[in-house]
Amino acid sequence: MTSERLSGAHLLTKALAELEVEYIFGYPGGSVLDIYDAIFQQDKVNHILVRHEQAATHMADGYTRATGKCGVVLATSGPGNTNCITGIANAYMDSIPMVVLAGQVASSLIGGDAFQETDIVGCSRPIVKHSFNCRDVNEIPNIIAKAFYLAETGRPGPVVVELPKDILNPDIKVPFVMNKEVKIRSYNPNVKGHSKQIKKAVEKIINAKRLVVYTGGGIILANAAEQLTALVERLNAPCTNTLMGLGGISGLHDNFIGMLGMHGTAEANKAMANADIILALGARFDDRVTNKVEKFCPNATIIHVDIDPTSISKTVNAHVPIVGLVDVVMDQINKELDNVDHQPSKDAFKEWWQEINQWRKLNSFSYEKSADVIKPQQVVEAVYKHTNGDAYVCSDVGQHQMFAAQYYPFKKPRQWINSGGLGTMGFGFPAAMGVKIAFPDSHVVCITGDGSIQMNIQEMSTCLQYNLPVVIVSLNNRSLGMVRQWQDMIYGGRHSSSYMESLPDFVKLAEAYGHVGMQVNHPDELDGAIKEAFAIKNRLVFVDVLVDENEHVYPMQVRFGAVDDMWLKKGVKV
Amino acid sequence: MRRIISILLENEPGALSRIVGLFSQRAFNIESLCVAETDEPSLSRITISTFGDDKVLEQITKQVNKLVDVIKVADLTERPHIEREIVLVKVLAMNNKTRTEVMRISDIFRGDIIDVGKQIYTVQLTGDEDKISSFISILSNETEIIEVVRSGTVGIARGEKALRA
Structure with a gap:
């Protein structure tokens, strides 16, 4: 292609540019200085300097969840790499494509306990889709192409590429050779579902009396929300989303019966428990959905569509397993539906809907407001109101995460960004920054709590450097709310280490980092404060909302019960 | 039930550790494990003797198959074998x-x-x-x-x- 000879570091930046990478999130250090020098000498790939490598992984992750483009992380050997571990695990659990460029000491030093040496490929092995030990400078472009291909295809996930310092040496120059068309003989993920299985599935669907369409993050990853909505409308079936699947169908759609699982709606969990056919699309029957597996939907026939065969019949046995891309399989289902003699009627589920509408009347998200204390739920409602329901909502982990999922109906896919599988506190804020980089003109809010925000609060400095005016809304209950809730419900109210004593003054802290800080502690001030926060477009605003510390997240599945054994509120079981 | 799993995989550095790591990570048993290059030097063949019920075995074969380095997996005990x-x-x-x-x-x-x-x-x-x-x-x-x-x-x-x- 070209006779130009480049060093390993320049091969790397050129390969990234060829793959249309716009941003790298990272932090420099000894083993990767040649890469940083190469980044400095080009202008296609922009580097975002974080304050902690964990935040780099979450920023890349948030960027990816909002855009669908594979995020890129760069970290130096040793602590730089080990700091990435949580973020890699987080991406792995939620099937988020990510390429982590991991610096390494020179090949001749590997294995000798050199300064800042860690076996990052070994450390990350259980939490990556794949990893590469790059040992030859000539291989760099092709390994990068392979890394992206693996990260983005099939069931997506993080890929680590270890780059020892000697192959980045500026004095060793080789020609740039990269095959963008990647083929790996041992890697051929399924695309189409088996036609016999599709036939079987459609037969079950048209004969169903009590069908539930249960969808997860797979719909979001496959950009299949429109197809899902069309299928649900065609069947006039009820549809529930997992925490990861919210936005797969609009939260305002009549056929949407809410999130299911541990903190899902009564109607979603009741519908699952009483279904005769469950059509699971890109969801994996996580324990936060099923509750006690042995009691999970014993009378339902389960059609399970997933790109990953290991997800099928892992926890819950699938009667009609279909391995394939969820968008392709939905097309196949639609085509097969066209072919059947008796087209499904819109009234097929009339009685089923009547039943579901009765459960809807349980009004499981109702809560009591107070004249003196702000309830966390109403904060999320206020955020919804003042962002017209159009914001990218990034959440941390805990009670606020559940309140955000419950009280902010998501109209579109990729609008809701949270750490579902790993449950990583400290994820929300850097993820929001990654989203803001991609969509500077959109509202990007981080809904967090006083516990989670402190796990990556240093990134306020990064926000100032790159002008990332996200809005942080912290539901500050002066305690680790979800831990405390479990202690209240299961541990006799013994609040062991669930207090956040000696909290900082978050307003001053935001100001110290050069941003705007606000505190709200009375219900009457809430609406105005949230409105004001979103009106400030060009500065980061930290809204510290003092909320009721005794509020619990309801509904909540009863431990070890069936999917629909739930506490509706304190002392009220359904 | 005792099973013999046969795995054909890329003869790459780290490939074996991915297999062994997977077994410990997912709490699968290894009774014995043999590995060596095949007649085609770019491929290795692993034989693992393990035990588990049908559900566990299904997960083992699926999870092993999912590893990028793995080309084929077979449960030898399903059919006549030596x-x-x-x-x-x-x-x-x-x-x-x-x-x-x-x-x-x-x-x-x-x-x-x-x-x-x-x-x-x-x-x-x-x-x-x-x-x-x-x-x-x-x-x-x-x-x-x-x-x-x-x-x-x-x-x-x-x-x-x-x-x-």
């Missing part, structure tokens, strides 16, 4: 009576004495797991066993069925 293991046993052979007895038992099992010392015999034997276990047990009735080295099971399907890239 299993072999090699064992080297070092025993005390202090007097004529013991020596004769060790030689006699080895003959019965079609083993070979491959090393002889002043007071020791080393016997080599191939066979399936059961044969090897009973050989060791019978031998231990006659003399003191100093050392046992078992290779772990390798296996191959009977007939034309083959695991190839």
Whole structure:
């Protein structure tokens, strides 16, 4: 292609540019200085300097969840790499494509306990889709192409590429050779579902009396929300989303019966428990959905569509397993539906809907407001109101995460960004920054709590450097709310280490980092404060909302019960 | 139930550790594991002897298959197949009576004495797991066993069925 000879570091930046990478999130250090020098000498790939490598992984992750483009992380050997571990695990659990460029000491030093040496490929092995030990400078472009291909295809996930310092040496120059068309003989993920299985599935669907369409993050990853909505409308079936699947169908759609699982709606969990056919699309029957597996939907026939065969019949046995891309399989289902003699009627589920509408009347998200204390739920409602329901909502982990999922109906896919599988506190804020980089003109809010925000609060400095005016809304209950809730419900109210004593003054802290800080502690001030926060477009605003510390997240599945054994509120079981 | 899993994978650095790591990470059992290059040097063949019910086995084969380096996985125990293991046993052979007895038992099992010392015999034997276990047990009735080295099971399907890239 070209006779130009480049060093390993320049091969790397050129390969990234060829793959249309716009941003790298990272932090420099000894083993990767040649890469940083190469980044400095080009202008296609922009580097975002974080304050902690964990935040780099979450920023890349948030960027990816909002855009669908594979995020890129760069970290130096040793602590730089080990700091990435949580973020890699987080991406792995939620099937988020990510390429982590991991610096390494020179090949001749590997294995000798050199300064800042860690076996990052070994450390990350259980939490990556794949990893590469790059040992030859000539291989760099092709390994990068392979890394992206693996990260983005099939069931997506993080890929680590270890780059020892000697192959980045500026004095060793080789020609740039990269095959963008990647083929790996041992890697051929399924695309189409088996036609016999599709036939079987459609037969079950048209004969169903009590069908539930249960969808997860797979719909979001496959950009299949429109197809899902069309299928649900065609069947006039009820549809529930997992925490990861919210936005797969609009939260305002009549056929949407809410999130299911541990903190899902009564109607979603009741519908699952009483279904005769469950059509699971890109969801994996996580324990936060099923509750006690042995009691999970014993009378339902389960059609399970997933790109990953290991997800099928892992926890819950699938009667009609279909391995394939969820968008392709939905097309196949639609085509097969066209072919059947008796087209499904819109009234097929009339009685089923009547039943579901009765459960809807349980009004499981109702809560009591107070004249003196702000309830966390109403904060999320206020955020919804003042962002017209159009914001990218990034959440941390805990009670606020559940309140955000419950009280902010998501109209579109990729609008809701949270750490579902790993449950990583400290994820929300850097993820929001990654989203803001991609969509500077959109509202990007981080809904967090006083516990989670402190796990990556240093990134306020990064926000100032790159002008990332996200809005942080912290539901500050002066305690680790979800831990405390479990202690209240299961541990006799013994609040062991669930207090956040000696909290900082978050307003001053935001100001110290050069941003705007606000505190709200009375219900009457809430609406105005949230409105004001979103009106400030060009500065980061930290809204510290003092909320009721005794509020619990309801509904909540009863431990070890069936999917629909739930506490509706304190002392009220359904 | 005991199963023999056969894996064909890329002969790459780290590929074996991914397999072993997967088994420990997902709490699958490994009774024995054999690995070596195949006739095609870019490929390795691993035989793992494991146990679990059908559900566990389904997960094991699926999870192994999911590893990017893995080309093919088969559960040999599902079909007619042959299993072999090699064992080297070092025993005390202090007097004529013991020596004769060790030689006699080895003959019965079609083993070979491959090393002889002043007071020791080393016997080599191939066979399936059961044969090897009973050989060791019978031998231990006659003399003191100093050392046992078992290779772990390798296996191959009977007939034309083959695991190839």
